[in-house]
Amino acid sequence: MRTLAERLPLVARVAPLAVLLVGSAAVVVGERSPTHLAPELSWAPPSTPWPLGCGEAGVDLLALVAHATQRGVVMAAAVSLVGFAVGCPFGAFAGLARGRVERAASRACDLVQAFPSFLLALVVLSAVARPTRTHLAAVFLLTAWAPFARLSLAQTRVLRDAAFVEAVRALGGGRARIVARHLLPNLLGVVAVQLGSTAAAIVVSEAALAFVGFGTRDGVSLGAVMDQGVSSMLRAPHVLFVGAASVAAASFSLMTAGRAFDPSFARQRLRH
Amino acid sequence: MVGFAVEGALVVFLLATLVFFALRVLPGDPAALVLGDQASEAERAALNAKLHLNEPMGMQYARFVGGLLTLDLGDSIRRPGVPAVARVFGALGPTAALAAVAVVIGAGLGVSAGVLGAGPWLGSRRSWVDRFATAIAATPLLAFGPVATYGLAARIRVVPLPGDPDAGAMGLIFASSLLALPLAAHIARVSRAALDDLGRAQFLIVARAKGASHARVWWLHAVPAAIGPIVTVLGTQLGALLGGAVVLERLFERRGLGTLILEAYISRDLPVLEAAVVVSGALFIFAQQTASALHAALDPRVGGEGT
Numbered sequence: 001m002r003t004l005a006e007r008l009p010l011v012a013r014v015a016p017l018a019v020l021l022v023g024s025a026a027v028v029v030g031e032r033s034p035t036h037l038a039p040e041l042s043w044a045p046p047s048t049p050w051p052l053g054c055g056e057a058g059v060d061l062l063a064l065v066a067h068a069t070q071r072g073v074v075m076a077a078a079v080s081l082v083g084f085a086v087g088c089p090f091g092a093f094a095g096l097a098r099g100r101v102e103r104a105a106s107r108a109c110d111l112v113q114a115f116p117s118f119l120l121a122l123v124v125l126s127a128v129a130r131p132t133r134t135h136l137a138a139v140f141l142l143t144a145w146a147p148f149a150r151l152s153l154a155q156t157r158v159l160r161d162a163a164f165v166e167a168v169r170a171l172g173g174g175r176a177r178i179v180a181r182h183l184l185p186n187l188l189g190v191v192a193v194q195l196g197s198t199a200a201a202i203v204v205s206e207a208a209l210a211f212v213g214f215g216t217r218d219g220v221s222l223g224a225v226m227d228q229g230v231s232s233m234l235r236a237p238h239v240l241f242v243g244a245a246s247v248a249a250a251s252f253s254l255m256t257a258g259r260a261f262d263p264s265f266a267r268q269r270l271r272h
Numbered sequence: 273m274v275g276f277a278v279e280g281a282l283v284v285f286l287l288a289t290l291v292f293f294a295l296r297v298l299p300g301d302p303a304a305l306v307l308g309d310q311a312s313e314a315e316r317a318a319l320n321a322k323l324h325l326n327e328p329m330g331m332q333y334a335r336f337v338g339g340l341l342t343l344d345l346g347d348s349i350r351r352p353g354v355p356a357v358a359r360v361f362g363a364l365g366p367t368a369a370l371a372a373v374a375v376v377i378g379a380g381l382g383v384s385a386g387v388l389g390a391g392p393w394l395g396s397r398r399s400w401v402d403r404f405a406t407a408i409a410a411t412p413l414l415a416f417g418p419v420a421t422y423g424l425a426a427r428i429r430v431v432p433l434p435g436d437p438d439a440g441a442m443g444l445i446f447a448s449s450l451l452a453l454p455l456a457a458h459i460a461r462v463s464r465a466a467l468d469d470l471g472r473a474q475f476l477i478v479a480r481a482k483g484a485s486h487a488r489v490w491w492l493h494a495v496p497a498a499i500g501p502i503v504t505v506l507g508t509q510l511g512a513l514l515g516g517a518v519v520l521e522r523l524f525e526r527r528g529l530g531t532l533i534l535e536a537y538i539s540r541d542l543p544v545l546e547a548a549v550v551v552s553g554a555l556f557i558f559a560q561q562t563a564s565a566l567h568a569a570l571d572p573r574v575g576g577e578g579t
């Protein structure tokens with residue numbers, strides 16, 4: 001039986017995300033509305049009824065930040081999970097195919113990963129009249145698979161010559177069987193480490209897109225808070241700080257939660 | 273070298289094709305997007321004819337590819353008579369200056385930090401460099417950029433606001449430094465790791481034994497041997513750099529490619545949007561392929577069958 005102290009690192013890594021999600025969920029289910037405007041409270045500093053103060057046209061910053069964090073984090077997690085589910089088998093098949101296919105896949109991953117996602121987002125979003133969160137998710141999915149495929153390819157290169165893969169091949173197992181039954185279970189753990197940083201990057205990208213004016217029309221985004229903060233920098237600096245802190249908090253908490261998949265951690269658990 | 277050029281051209285062509293079809297095949301009438309819902313049938317028909325949207329798709333695509341080759345993607349809708357490509361090249365200068373200064377600052381800072389973290393000067397405290405770099409790399413530019421601007425430009429006023437026309441070189445350097453910080457952090461981590469890998473390589477020990485100072489050993493002997501990964505990470509960070517430049521241009525209301533793209537997006541100026549995405553994509557691919565080619569040229573261990 002493991003003691004609490006031994007479990008602590010895992011708990012500590014997931015805790016920030018849990019606190020953030022539970023905290024924002026508590027606000028979201030409450031009566032606070034992120035779109036209710038009260039012009040008389042415009043740019044009001046933090047006070048007891050409005051713990052984070054108010055923004056443009058008296059919008060309740062606590063409600064806005066909580067709703068935006070929830071939606072952003074949920075979308076980022078969903079997109080990175082889909083990217084994970086697509087990228088893992090893609091990388092494994094490319095690695096098994098070897099030769100030209102492997103090189104082409106590897107180069108494609110490099111290019112997609114390094115390509116300015118901003119440009120891709122612009123292309124897709126400029127074609128729709130009213131961008132919704134689904135459009136944004138589709139845009140992020142265009143590039144989100146690449147880091148997973150790349151890691152999965154690298155790990156397949158290590159595993160493909162292992163004795164157990166050789167054995168399946170000798171027994172007549174096809175490529176699909178090798179990937180599904182033998183490679184994927186062995187590389188999921190390694191590739192999963194990337195989940196956190198991909199999700200964090202998506203949360204920040206979504207906020208950045210909203211900040212420059214490519215957000216959803218409802219205006220519920222951390223980028224919209226930053227936008228208000230920048231335009232009222234001198235009048236009401238608290239808006240800027242609230243926005244910056246919540247973008248950083250969402251990104252940090254996803255990143256640390258992702259580290260729970262760290263292989264050194266899995267080893268530590270195996271020992272017990 | 274030819275391989276890099278062909279691959280680059282192919283990617284640009286694919287991107288341009290994606291742009292073309294995204295703007296035409298996705299649901300929504302482009303003419304309605306441009307003119308709004310209030311426009312009359314006649315107005316829409318006129319715009320469709322002007323943008324050649326009434327022709328068969330194959331014909332439109334052939335025209336678009338021809339335009340790509342001759343760098344003529346039509347006139348801007350909002351500024352009739354001005355070629356879209358000309359507007360894009362006009363906006364390119366400020367963004368290129370911002371990104372270029374950021375690359376110089378980022379590479380300088382990053383490699384210096386990497387040498388500091390790998391060399392003997394800090395003793396047991398050298399891991400601090402890595403921790404510091406990790407913290408910076410993990411902090412989004414979107415969060416610290418505006419806060420730093422508030423603190424340094426609005427409160428203490430040690431730097432001018434880069435959007436100010438009188439800001440001049442100081443404004444550019446401040447904006448570029450913000451953009452360079454995440455880049456420097458990535459480069460610091462990679463160069464520290466690459467230098468650590470060299471570790472106690474024989475040629476470093478020989479150089480030290482011949483009486484070279486630590487600074488000489490690390491800067492003159494170790495850094496050139498570790499330049500490959502540094503150039504590669506620079507190449508992979510260019511995309512993030514471009515995204516960061518757009519955010520900073522919006523933050524400082526500075527003219528550039530980012531503001532042009534936003535303006536074209538809001539006013540649905542399709543030719544300018546197409547030209548902007550294709551030109552910046554081409555530039556990005558060019559920079560990336562240059563980084564790859566440079567890596568191959570600098571490091572004889574890379575190239576040919578590199579996987």
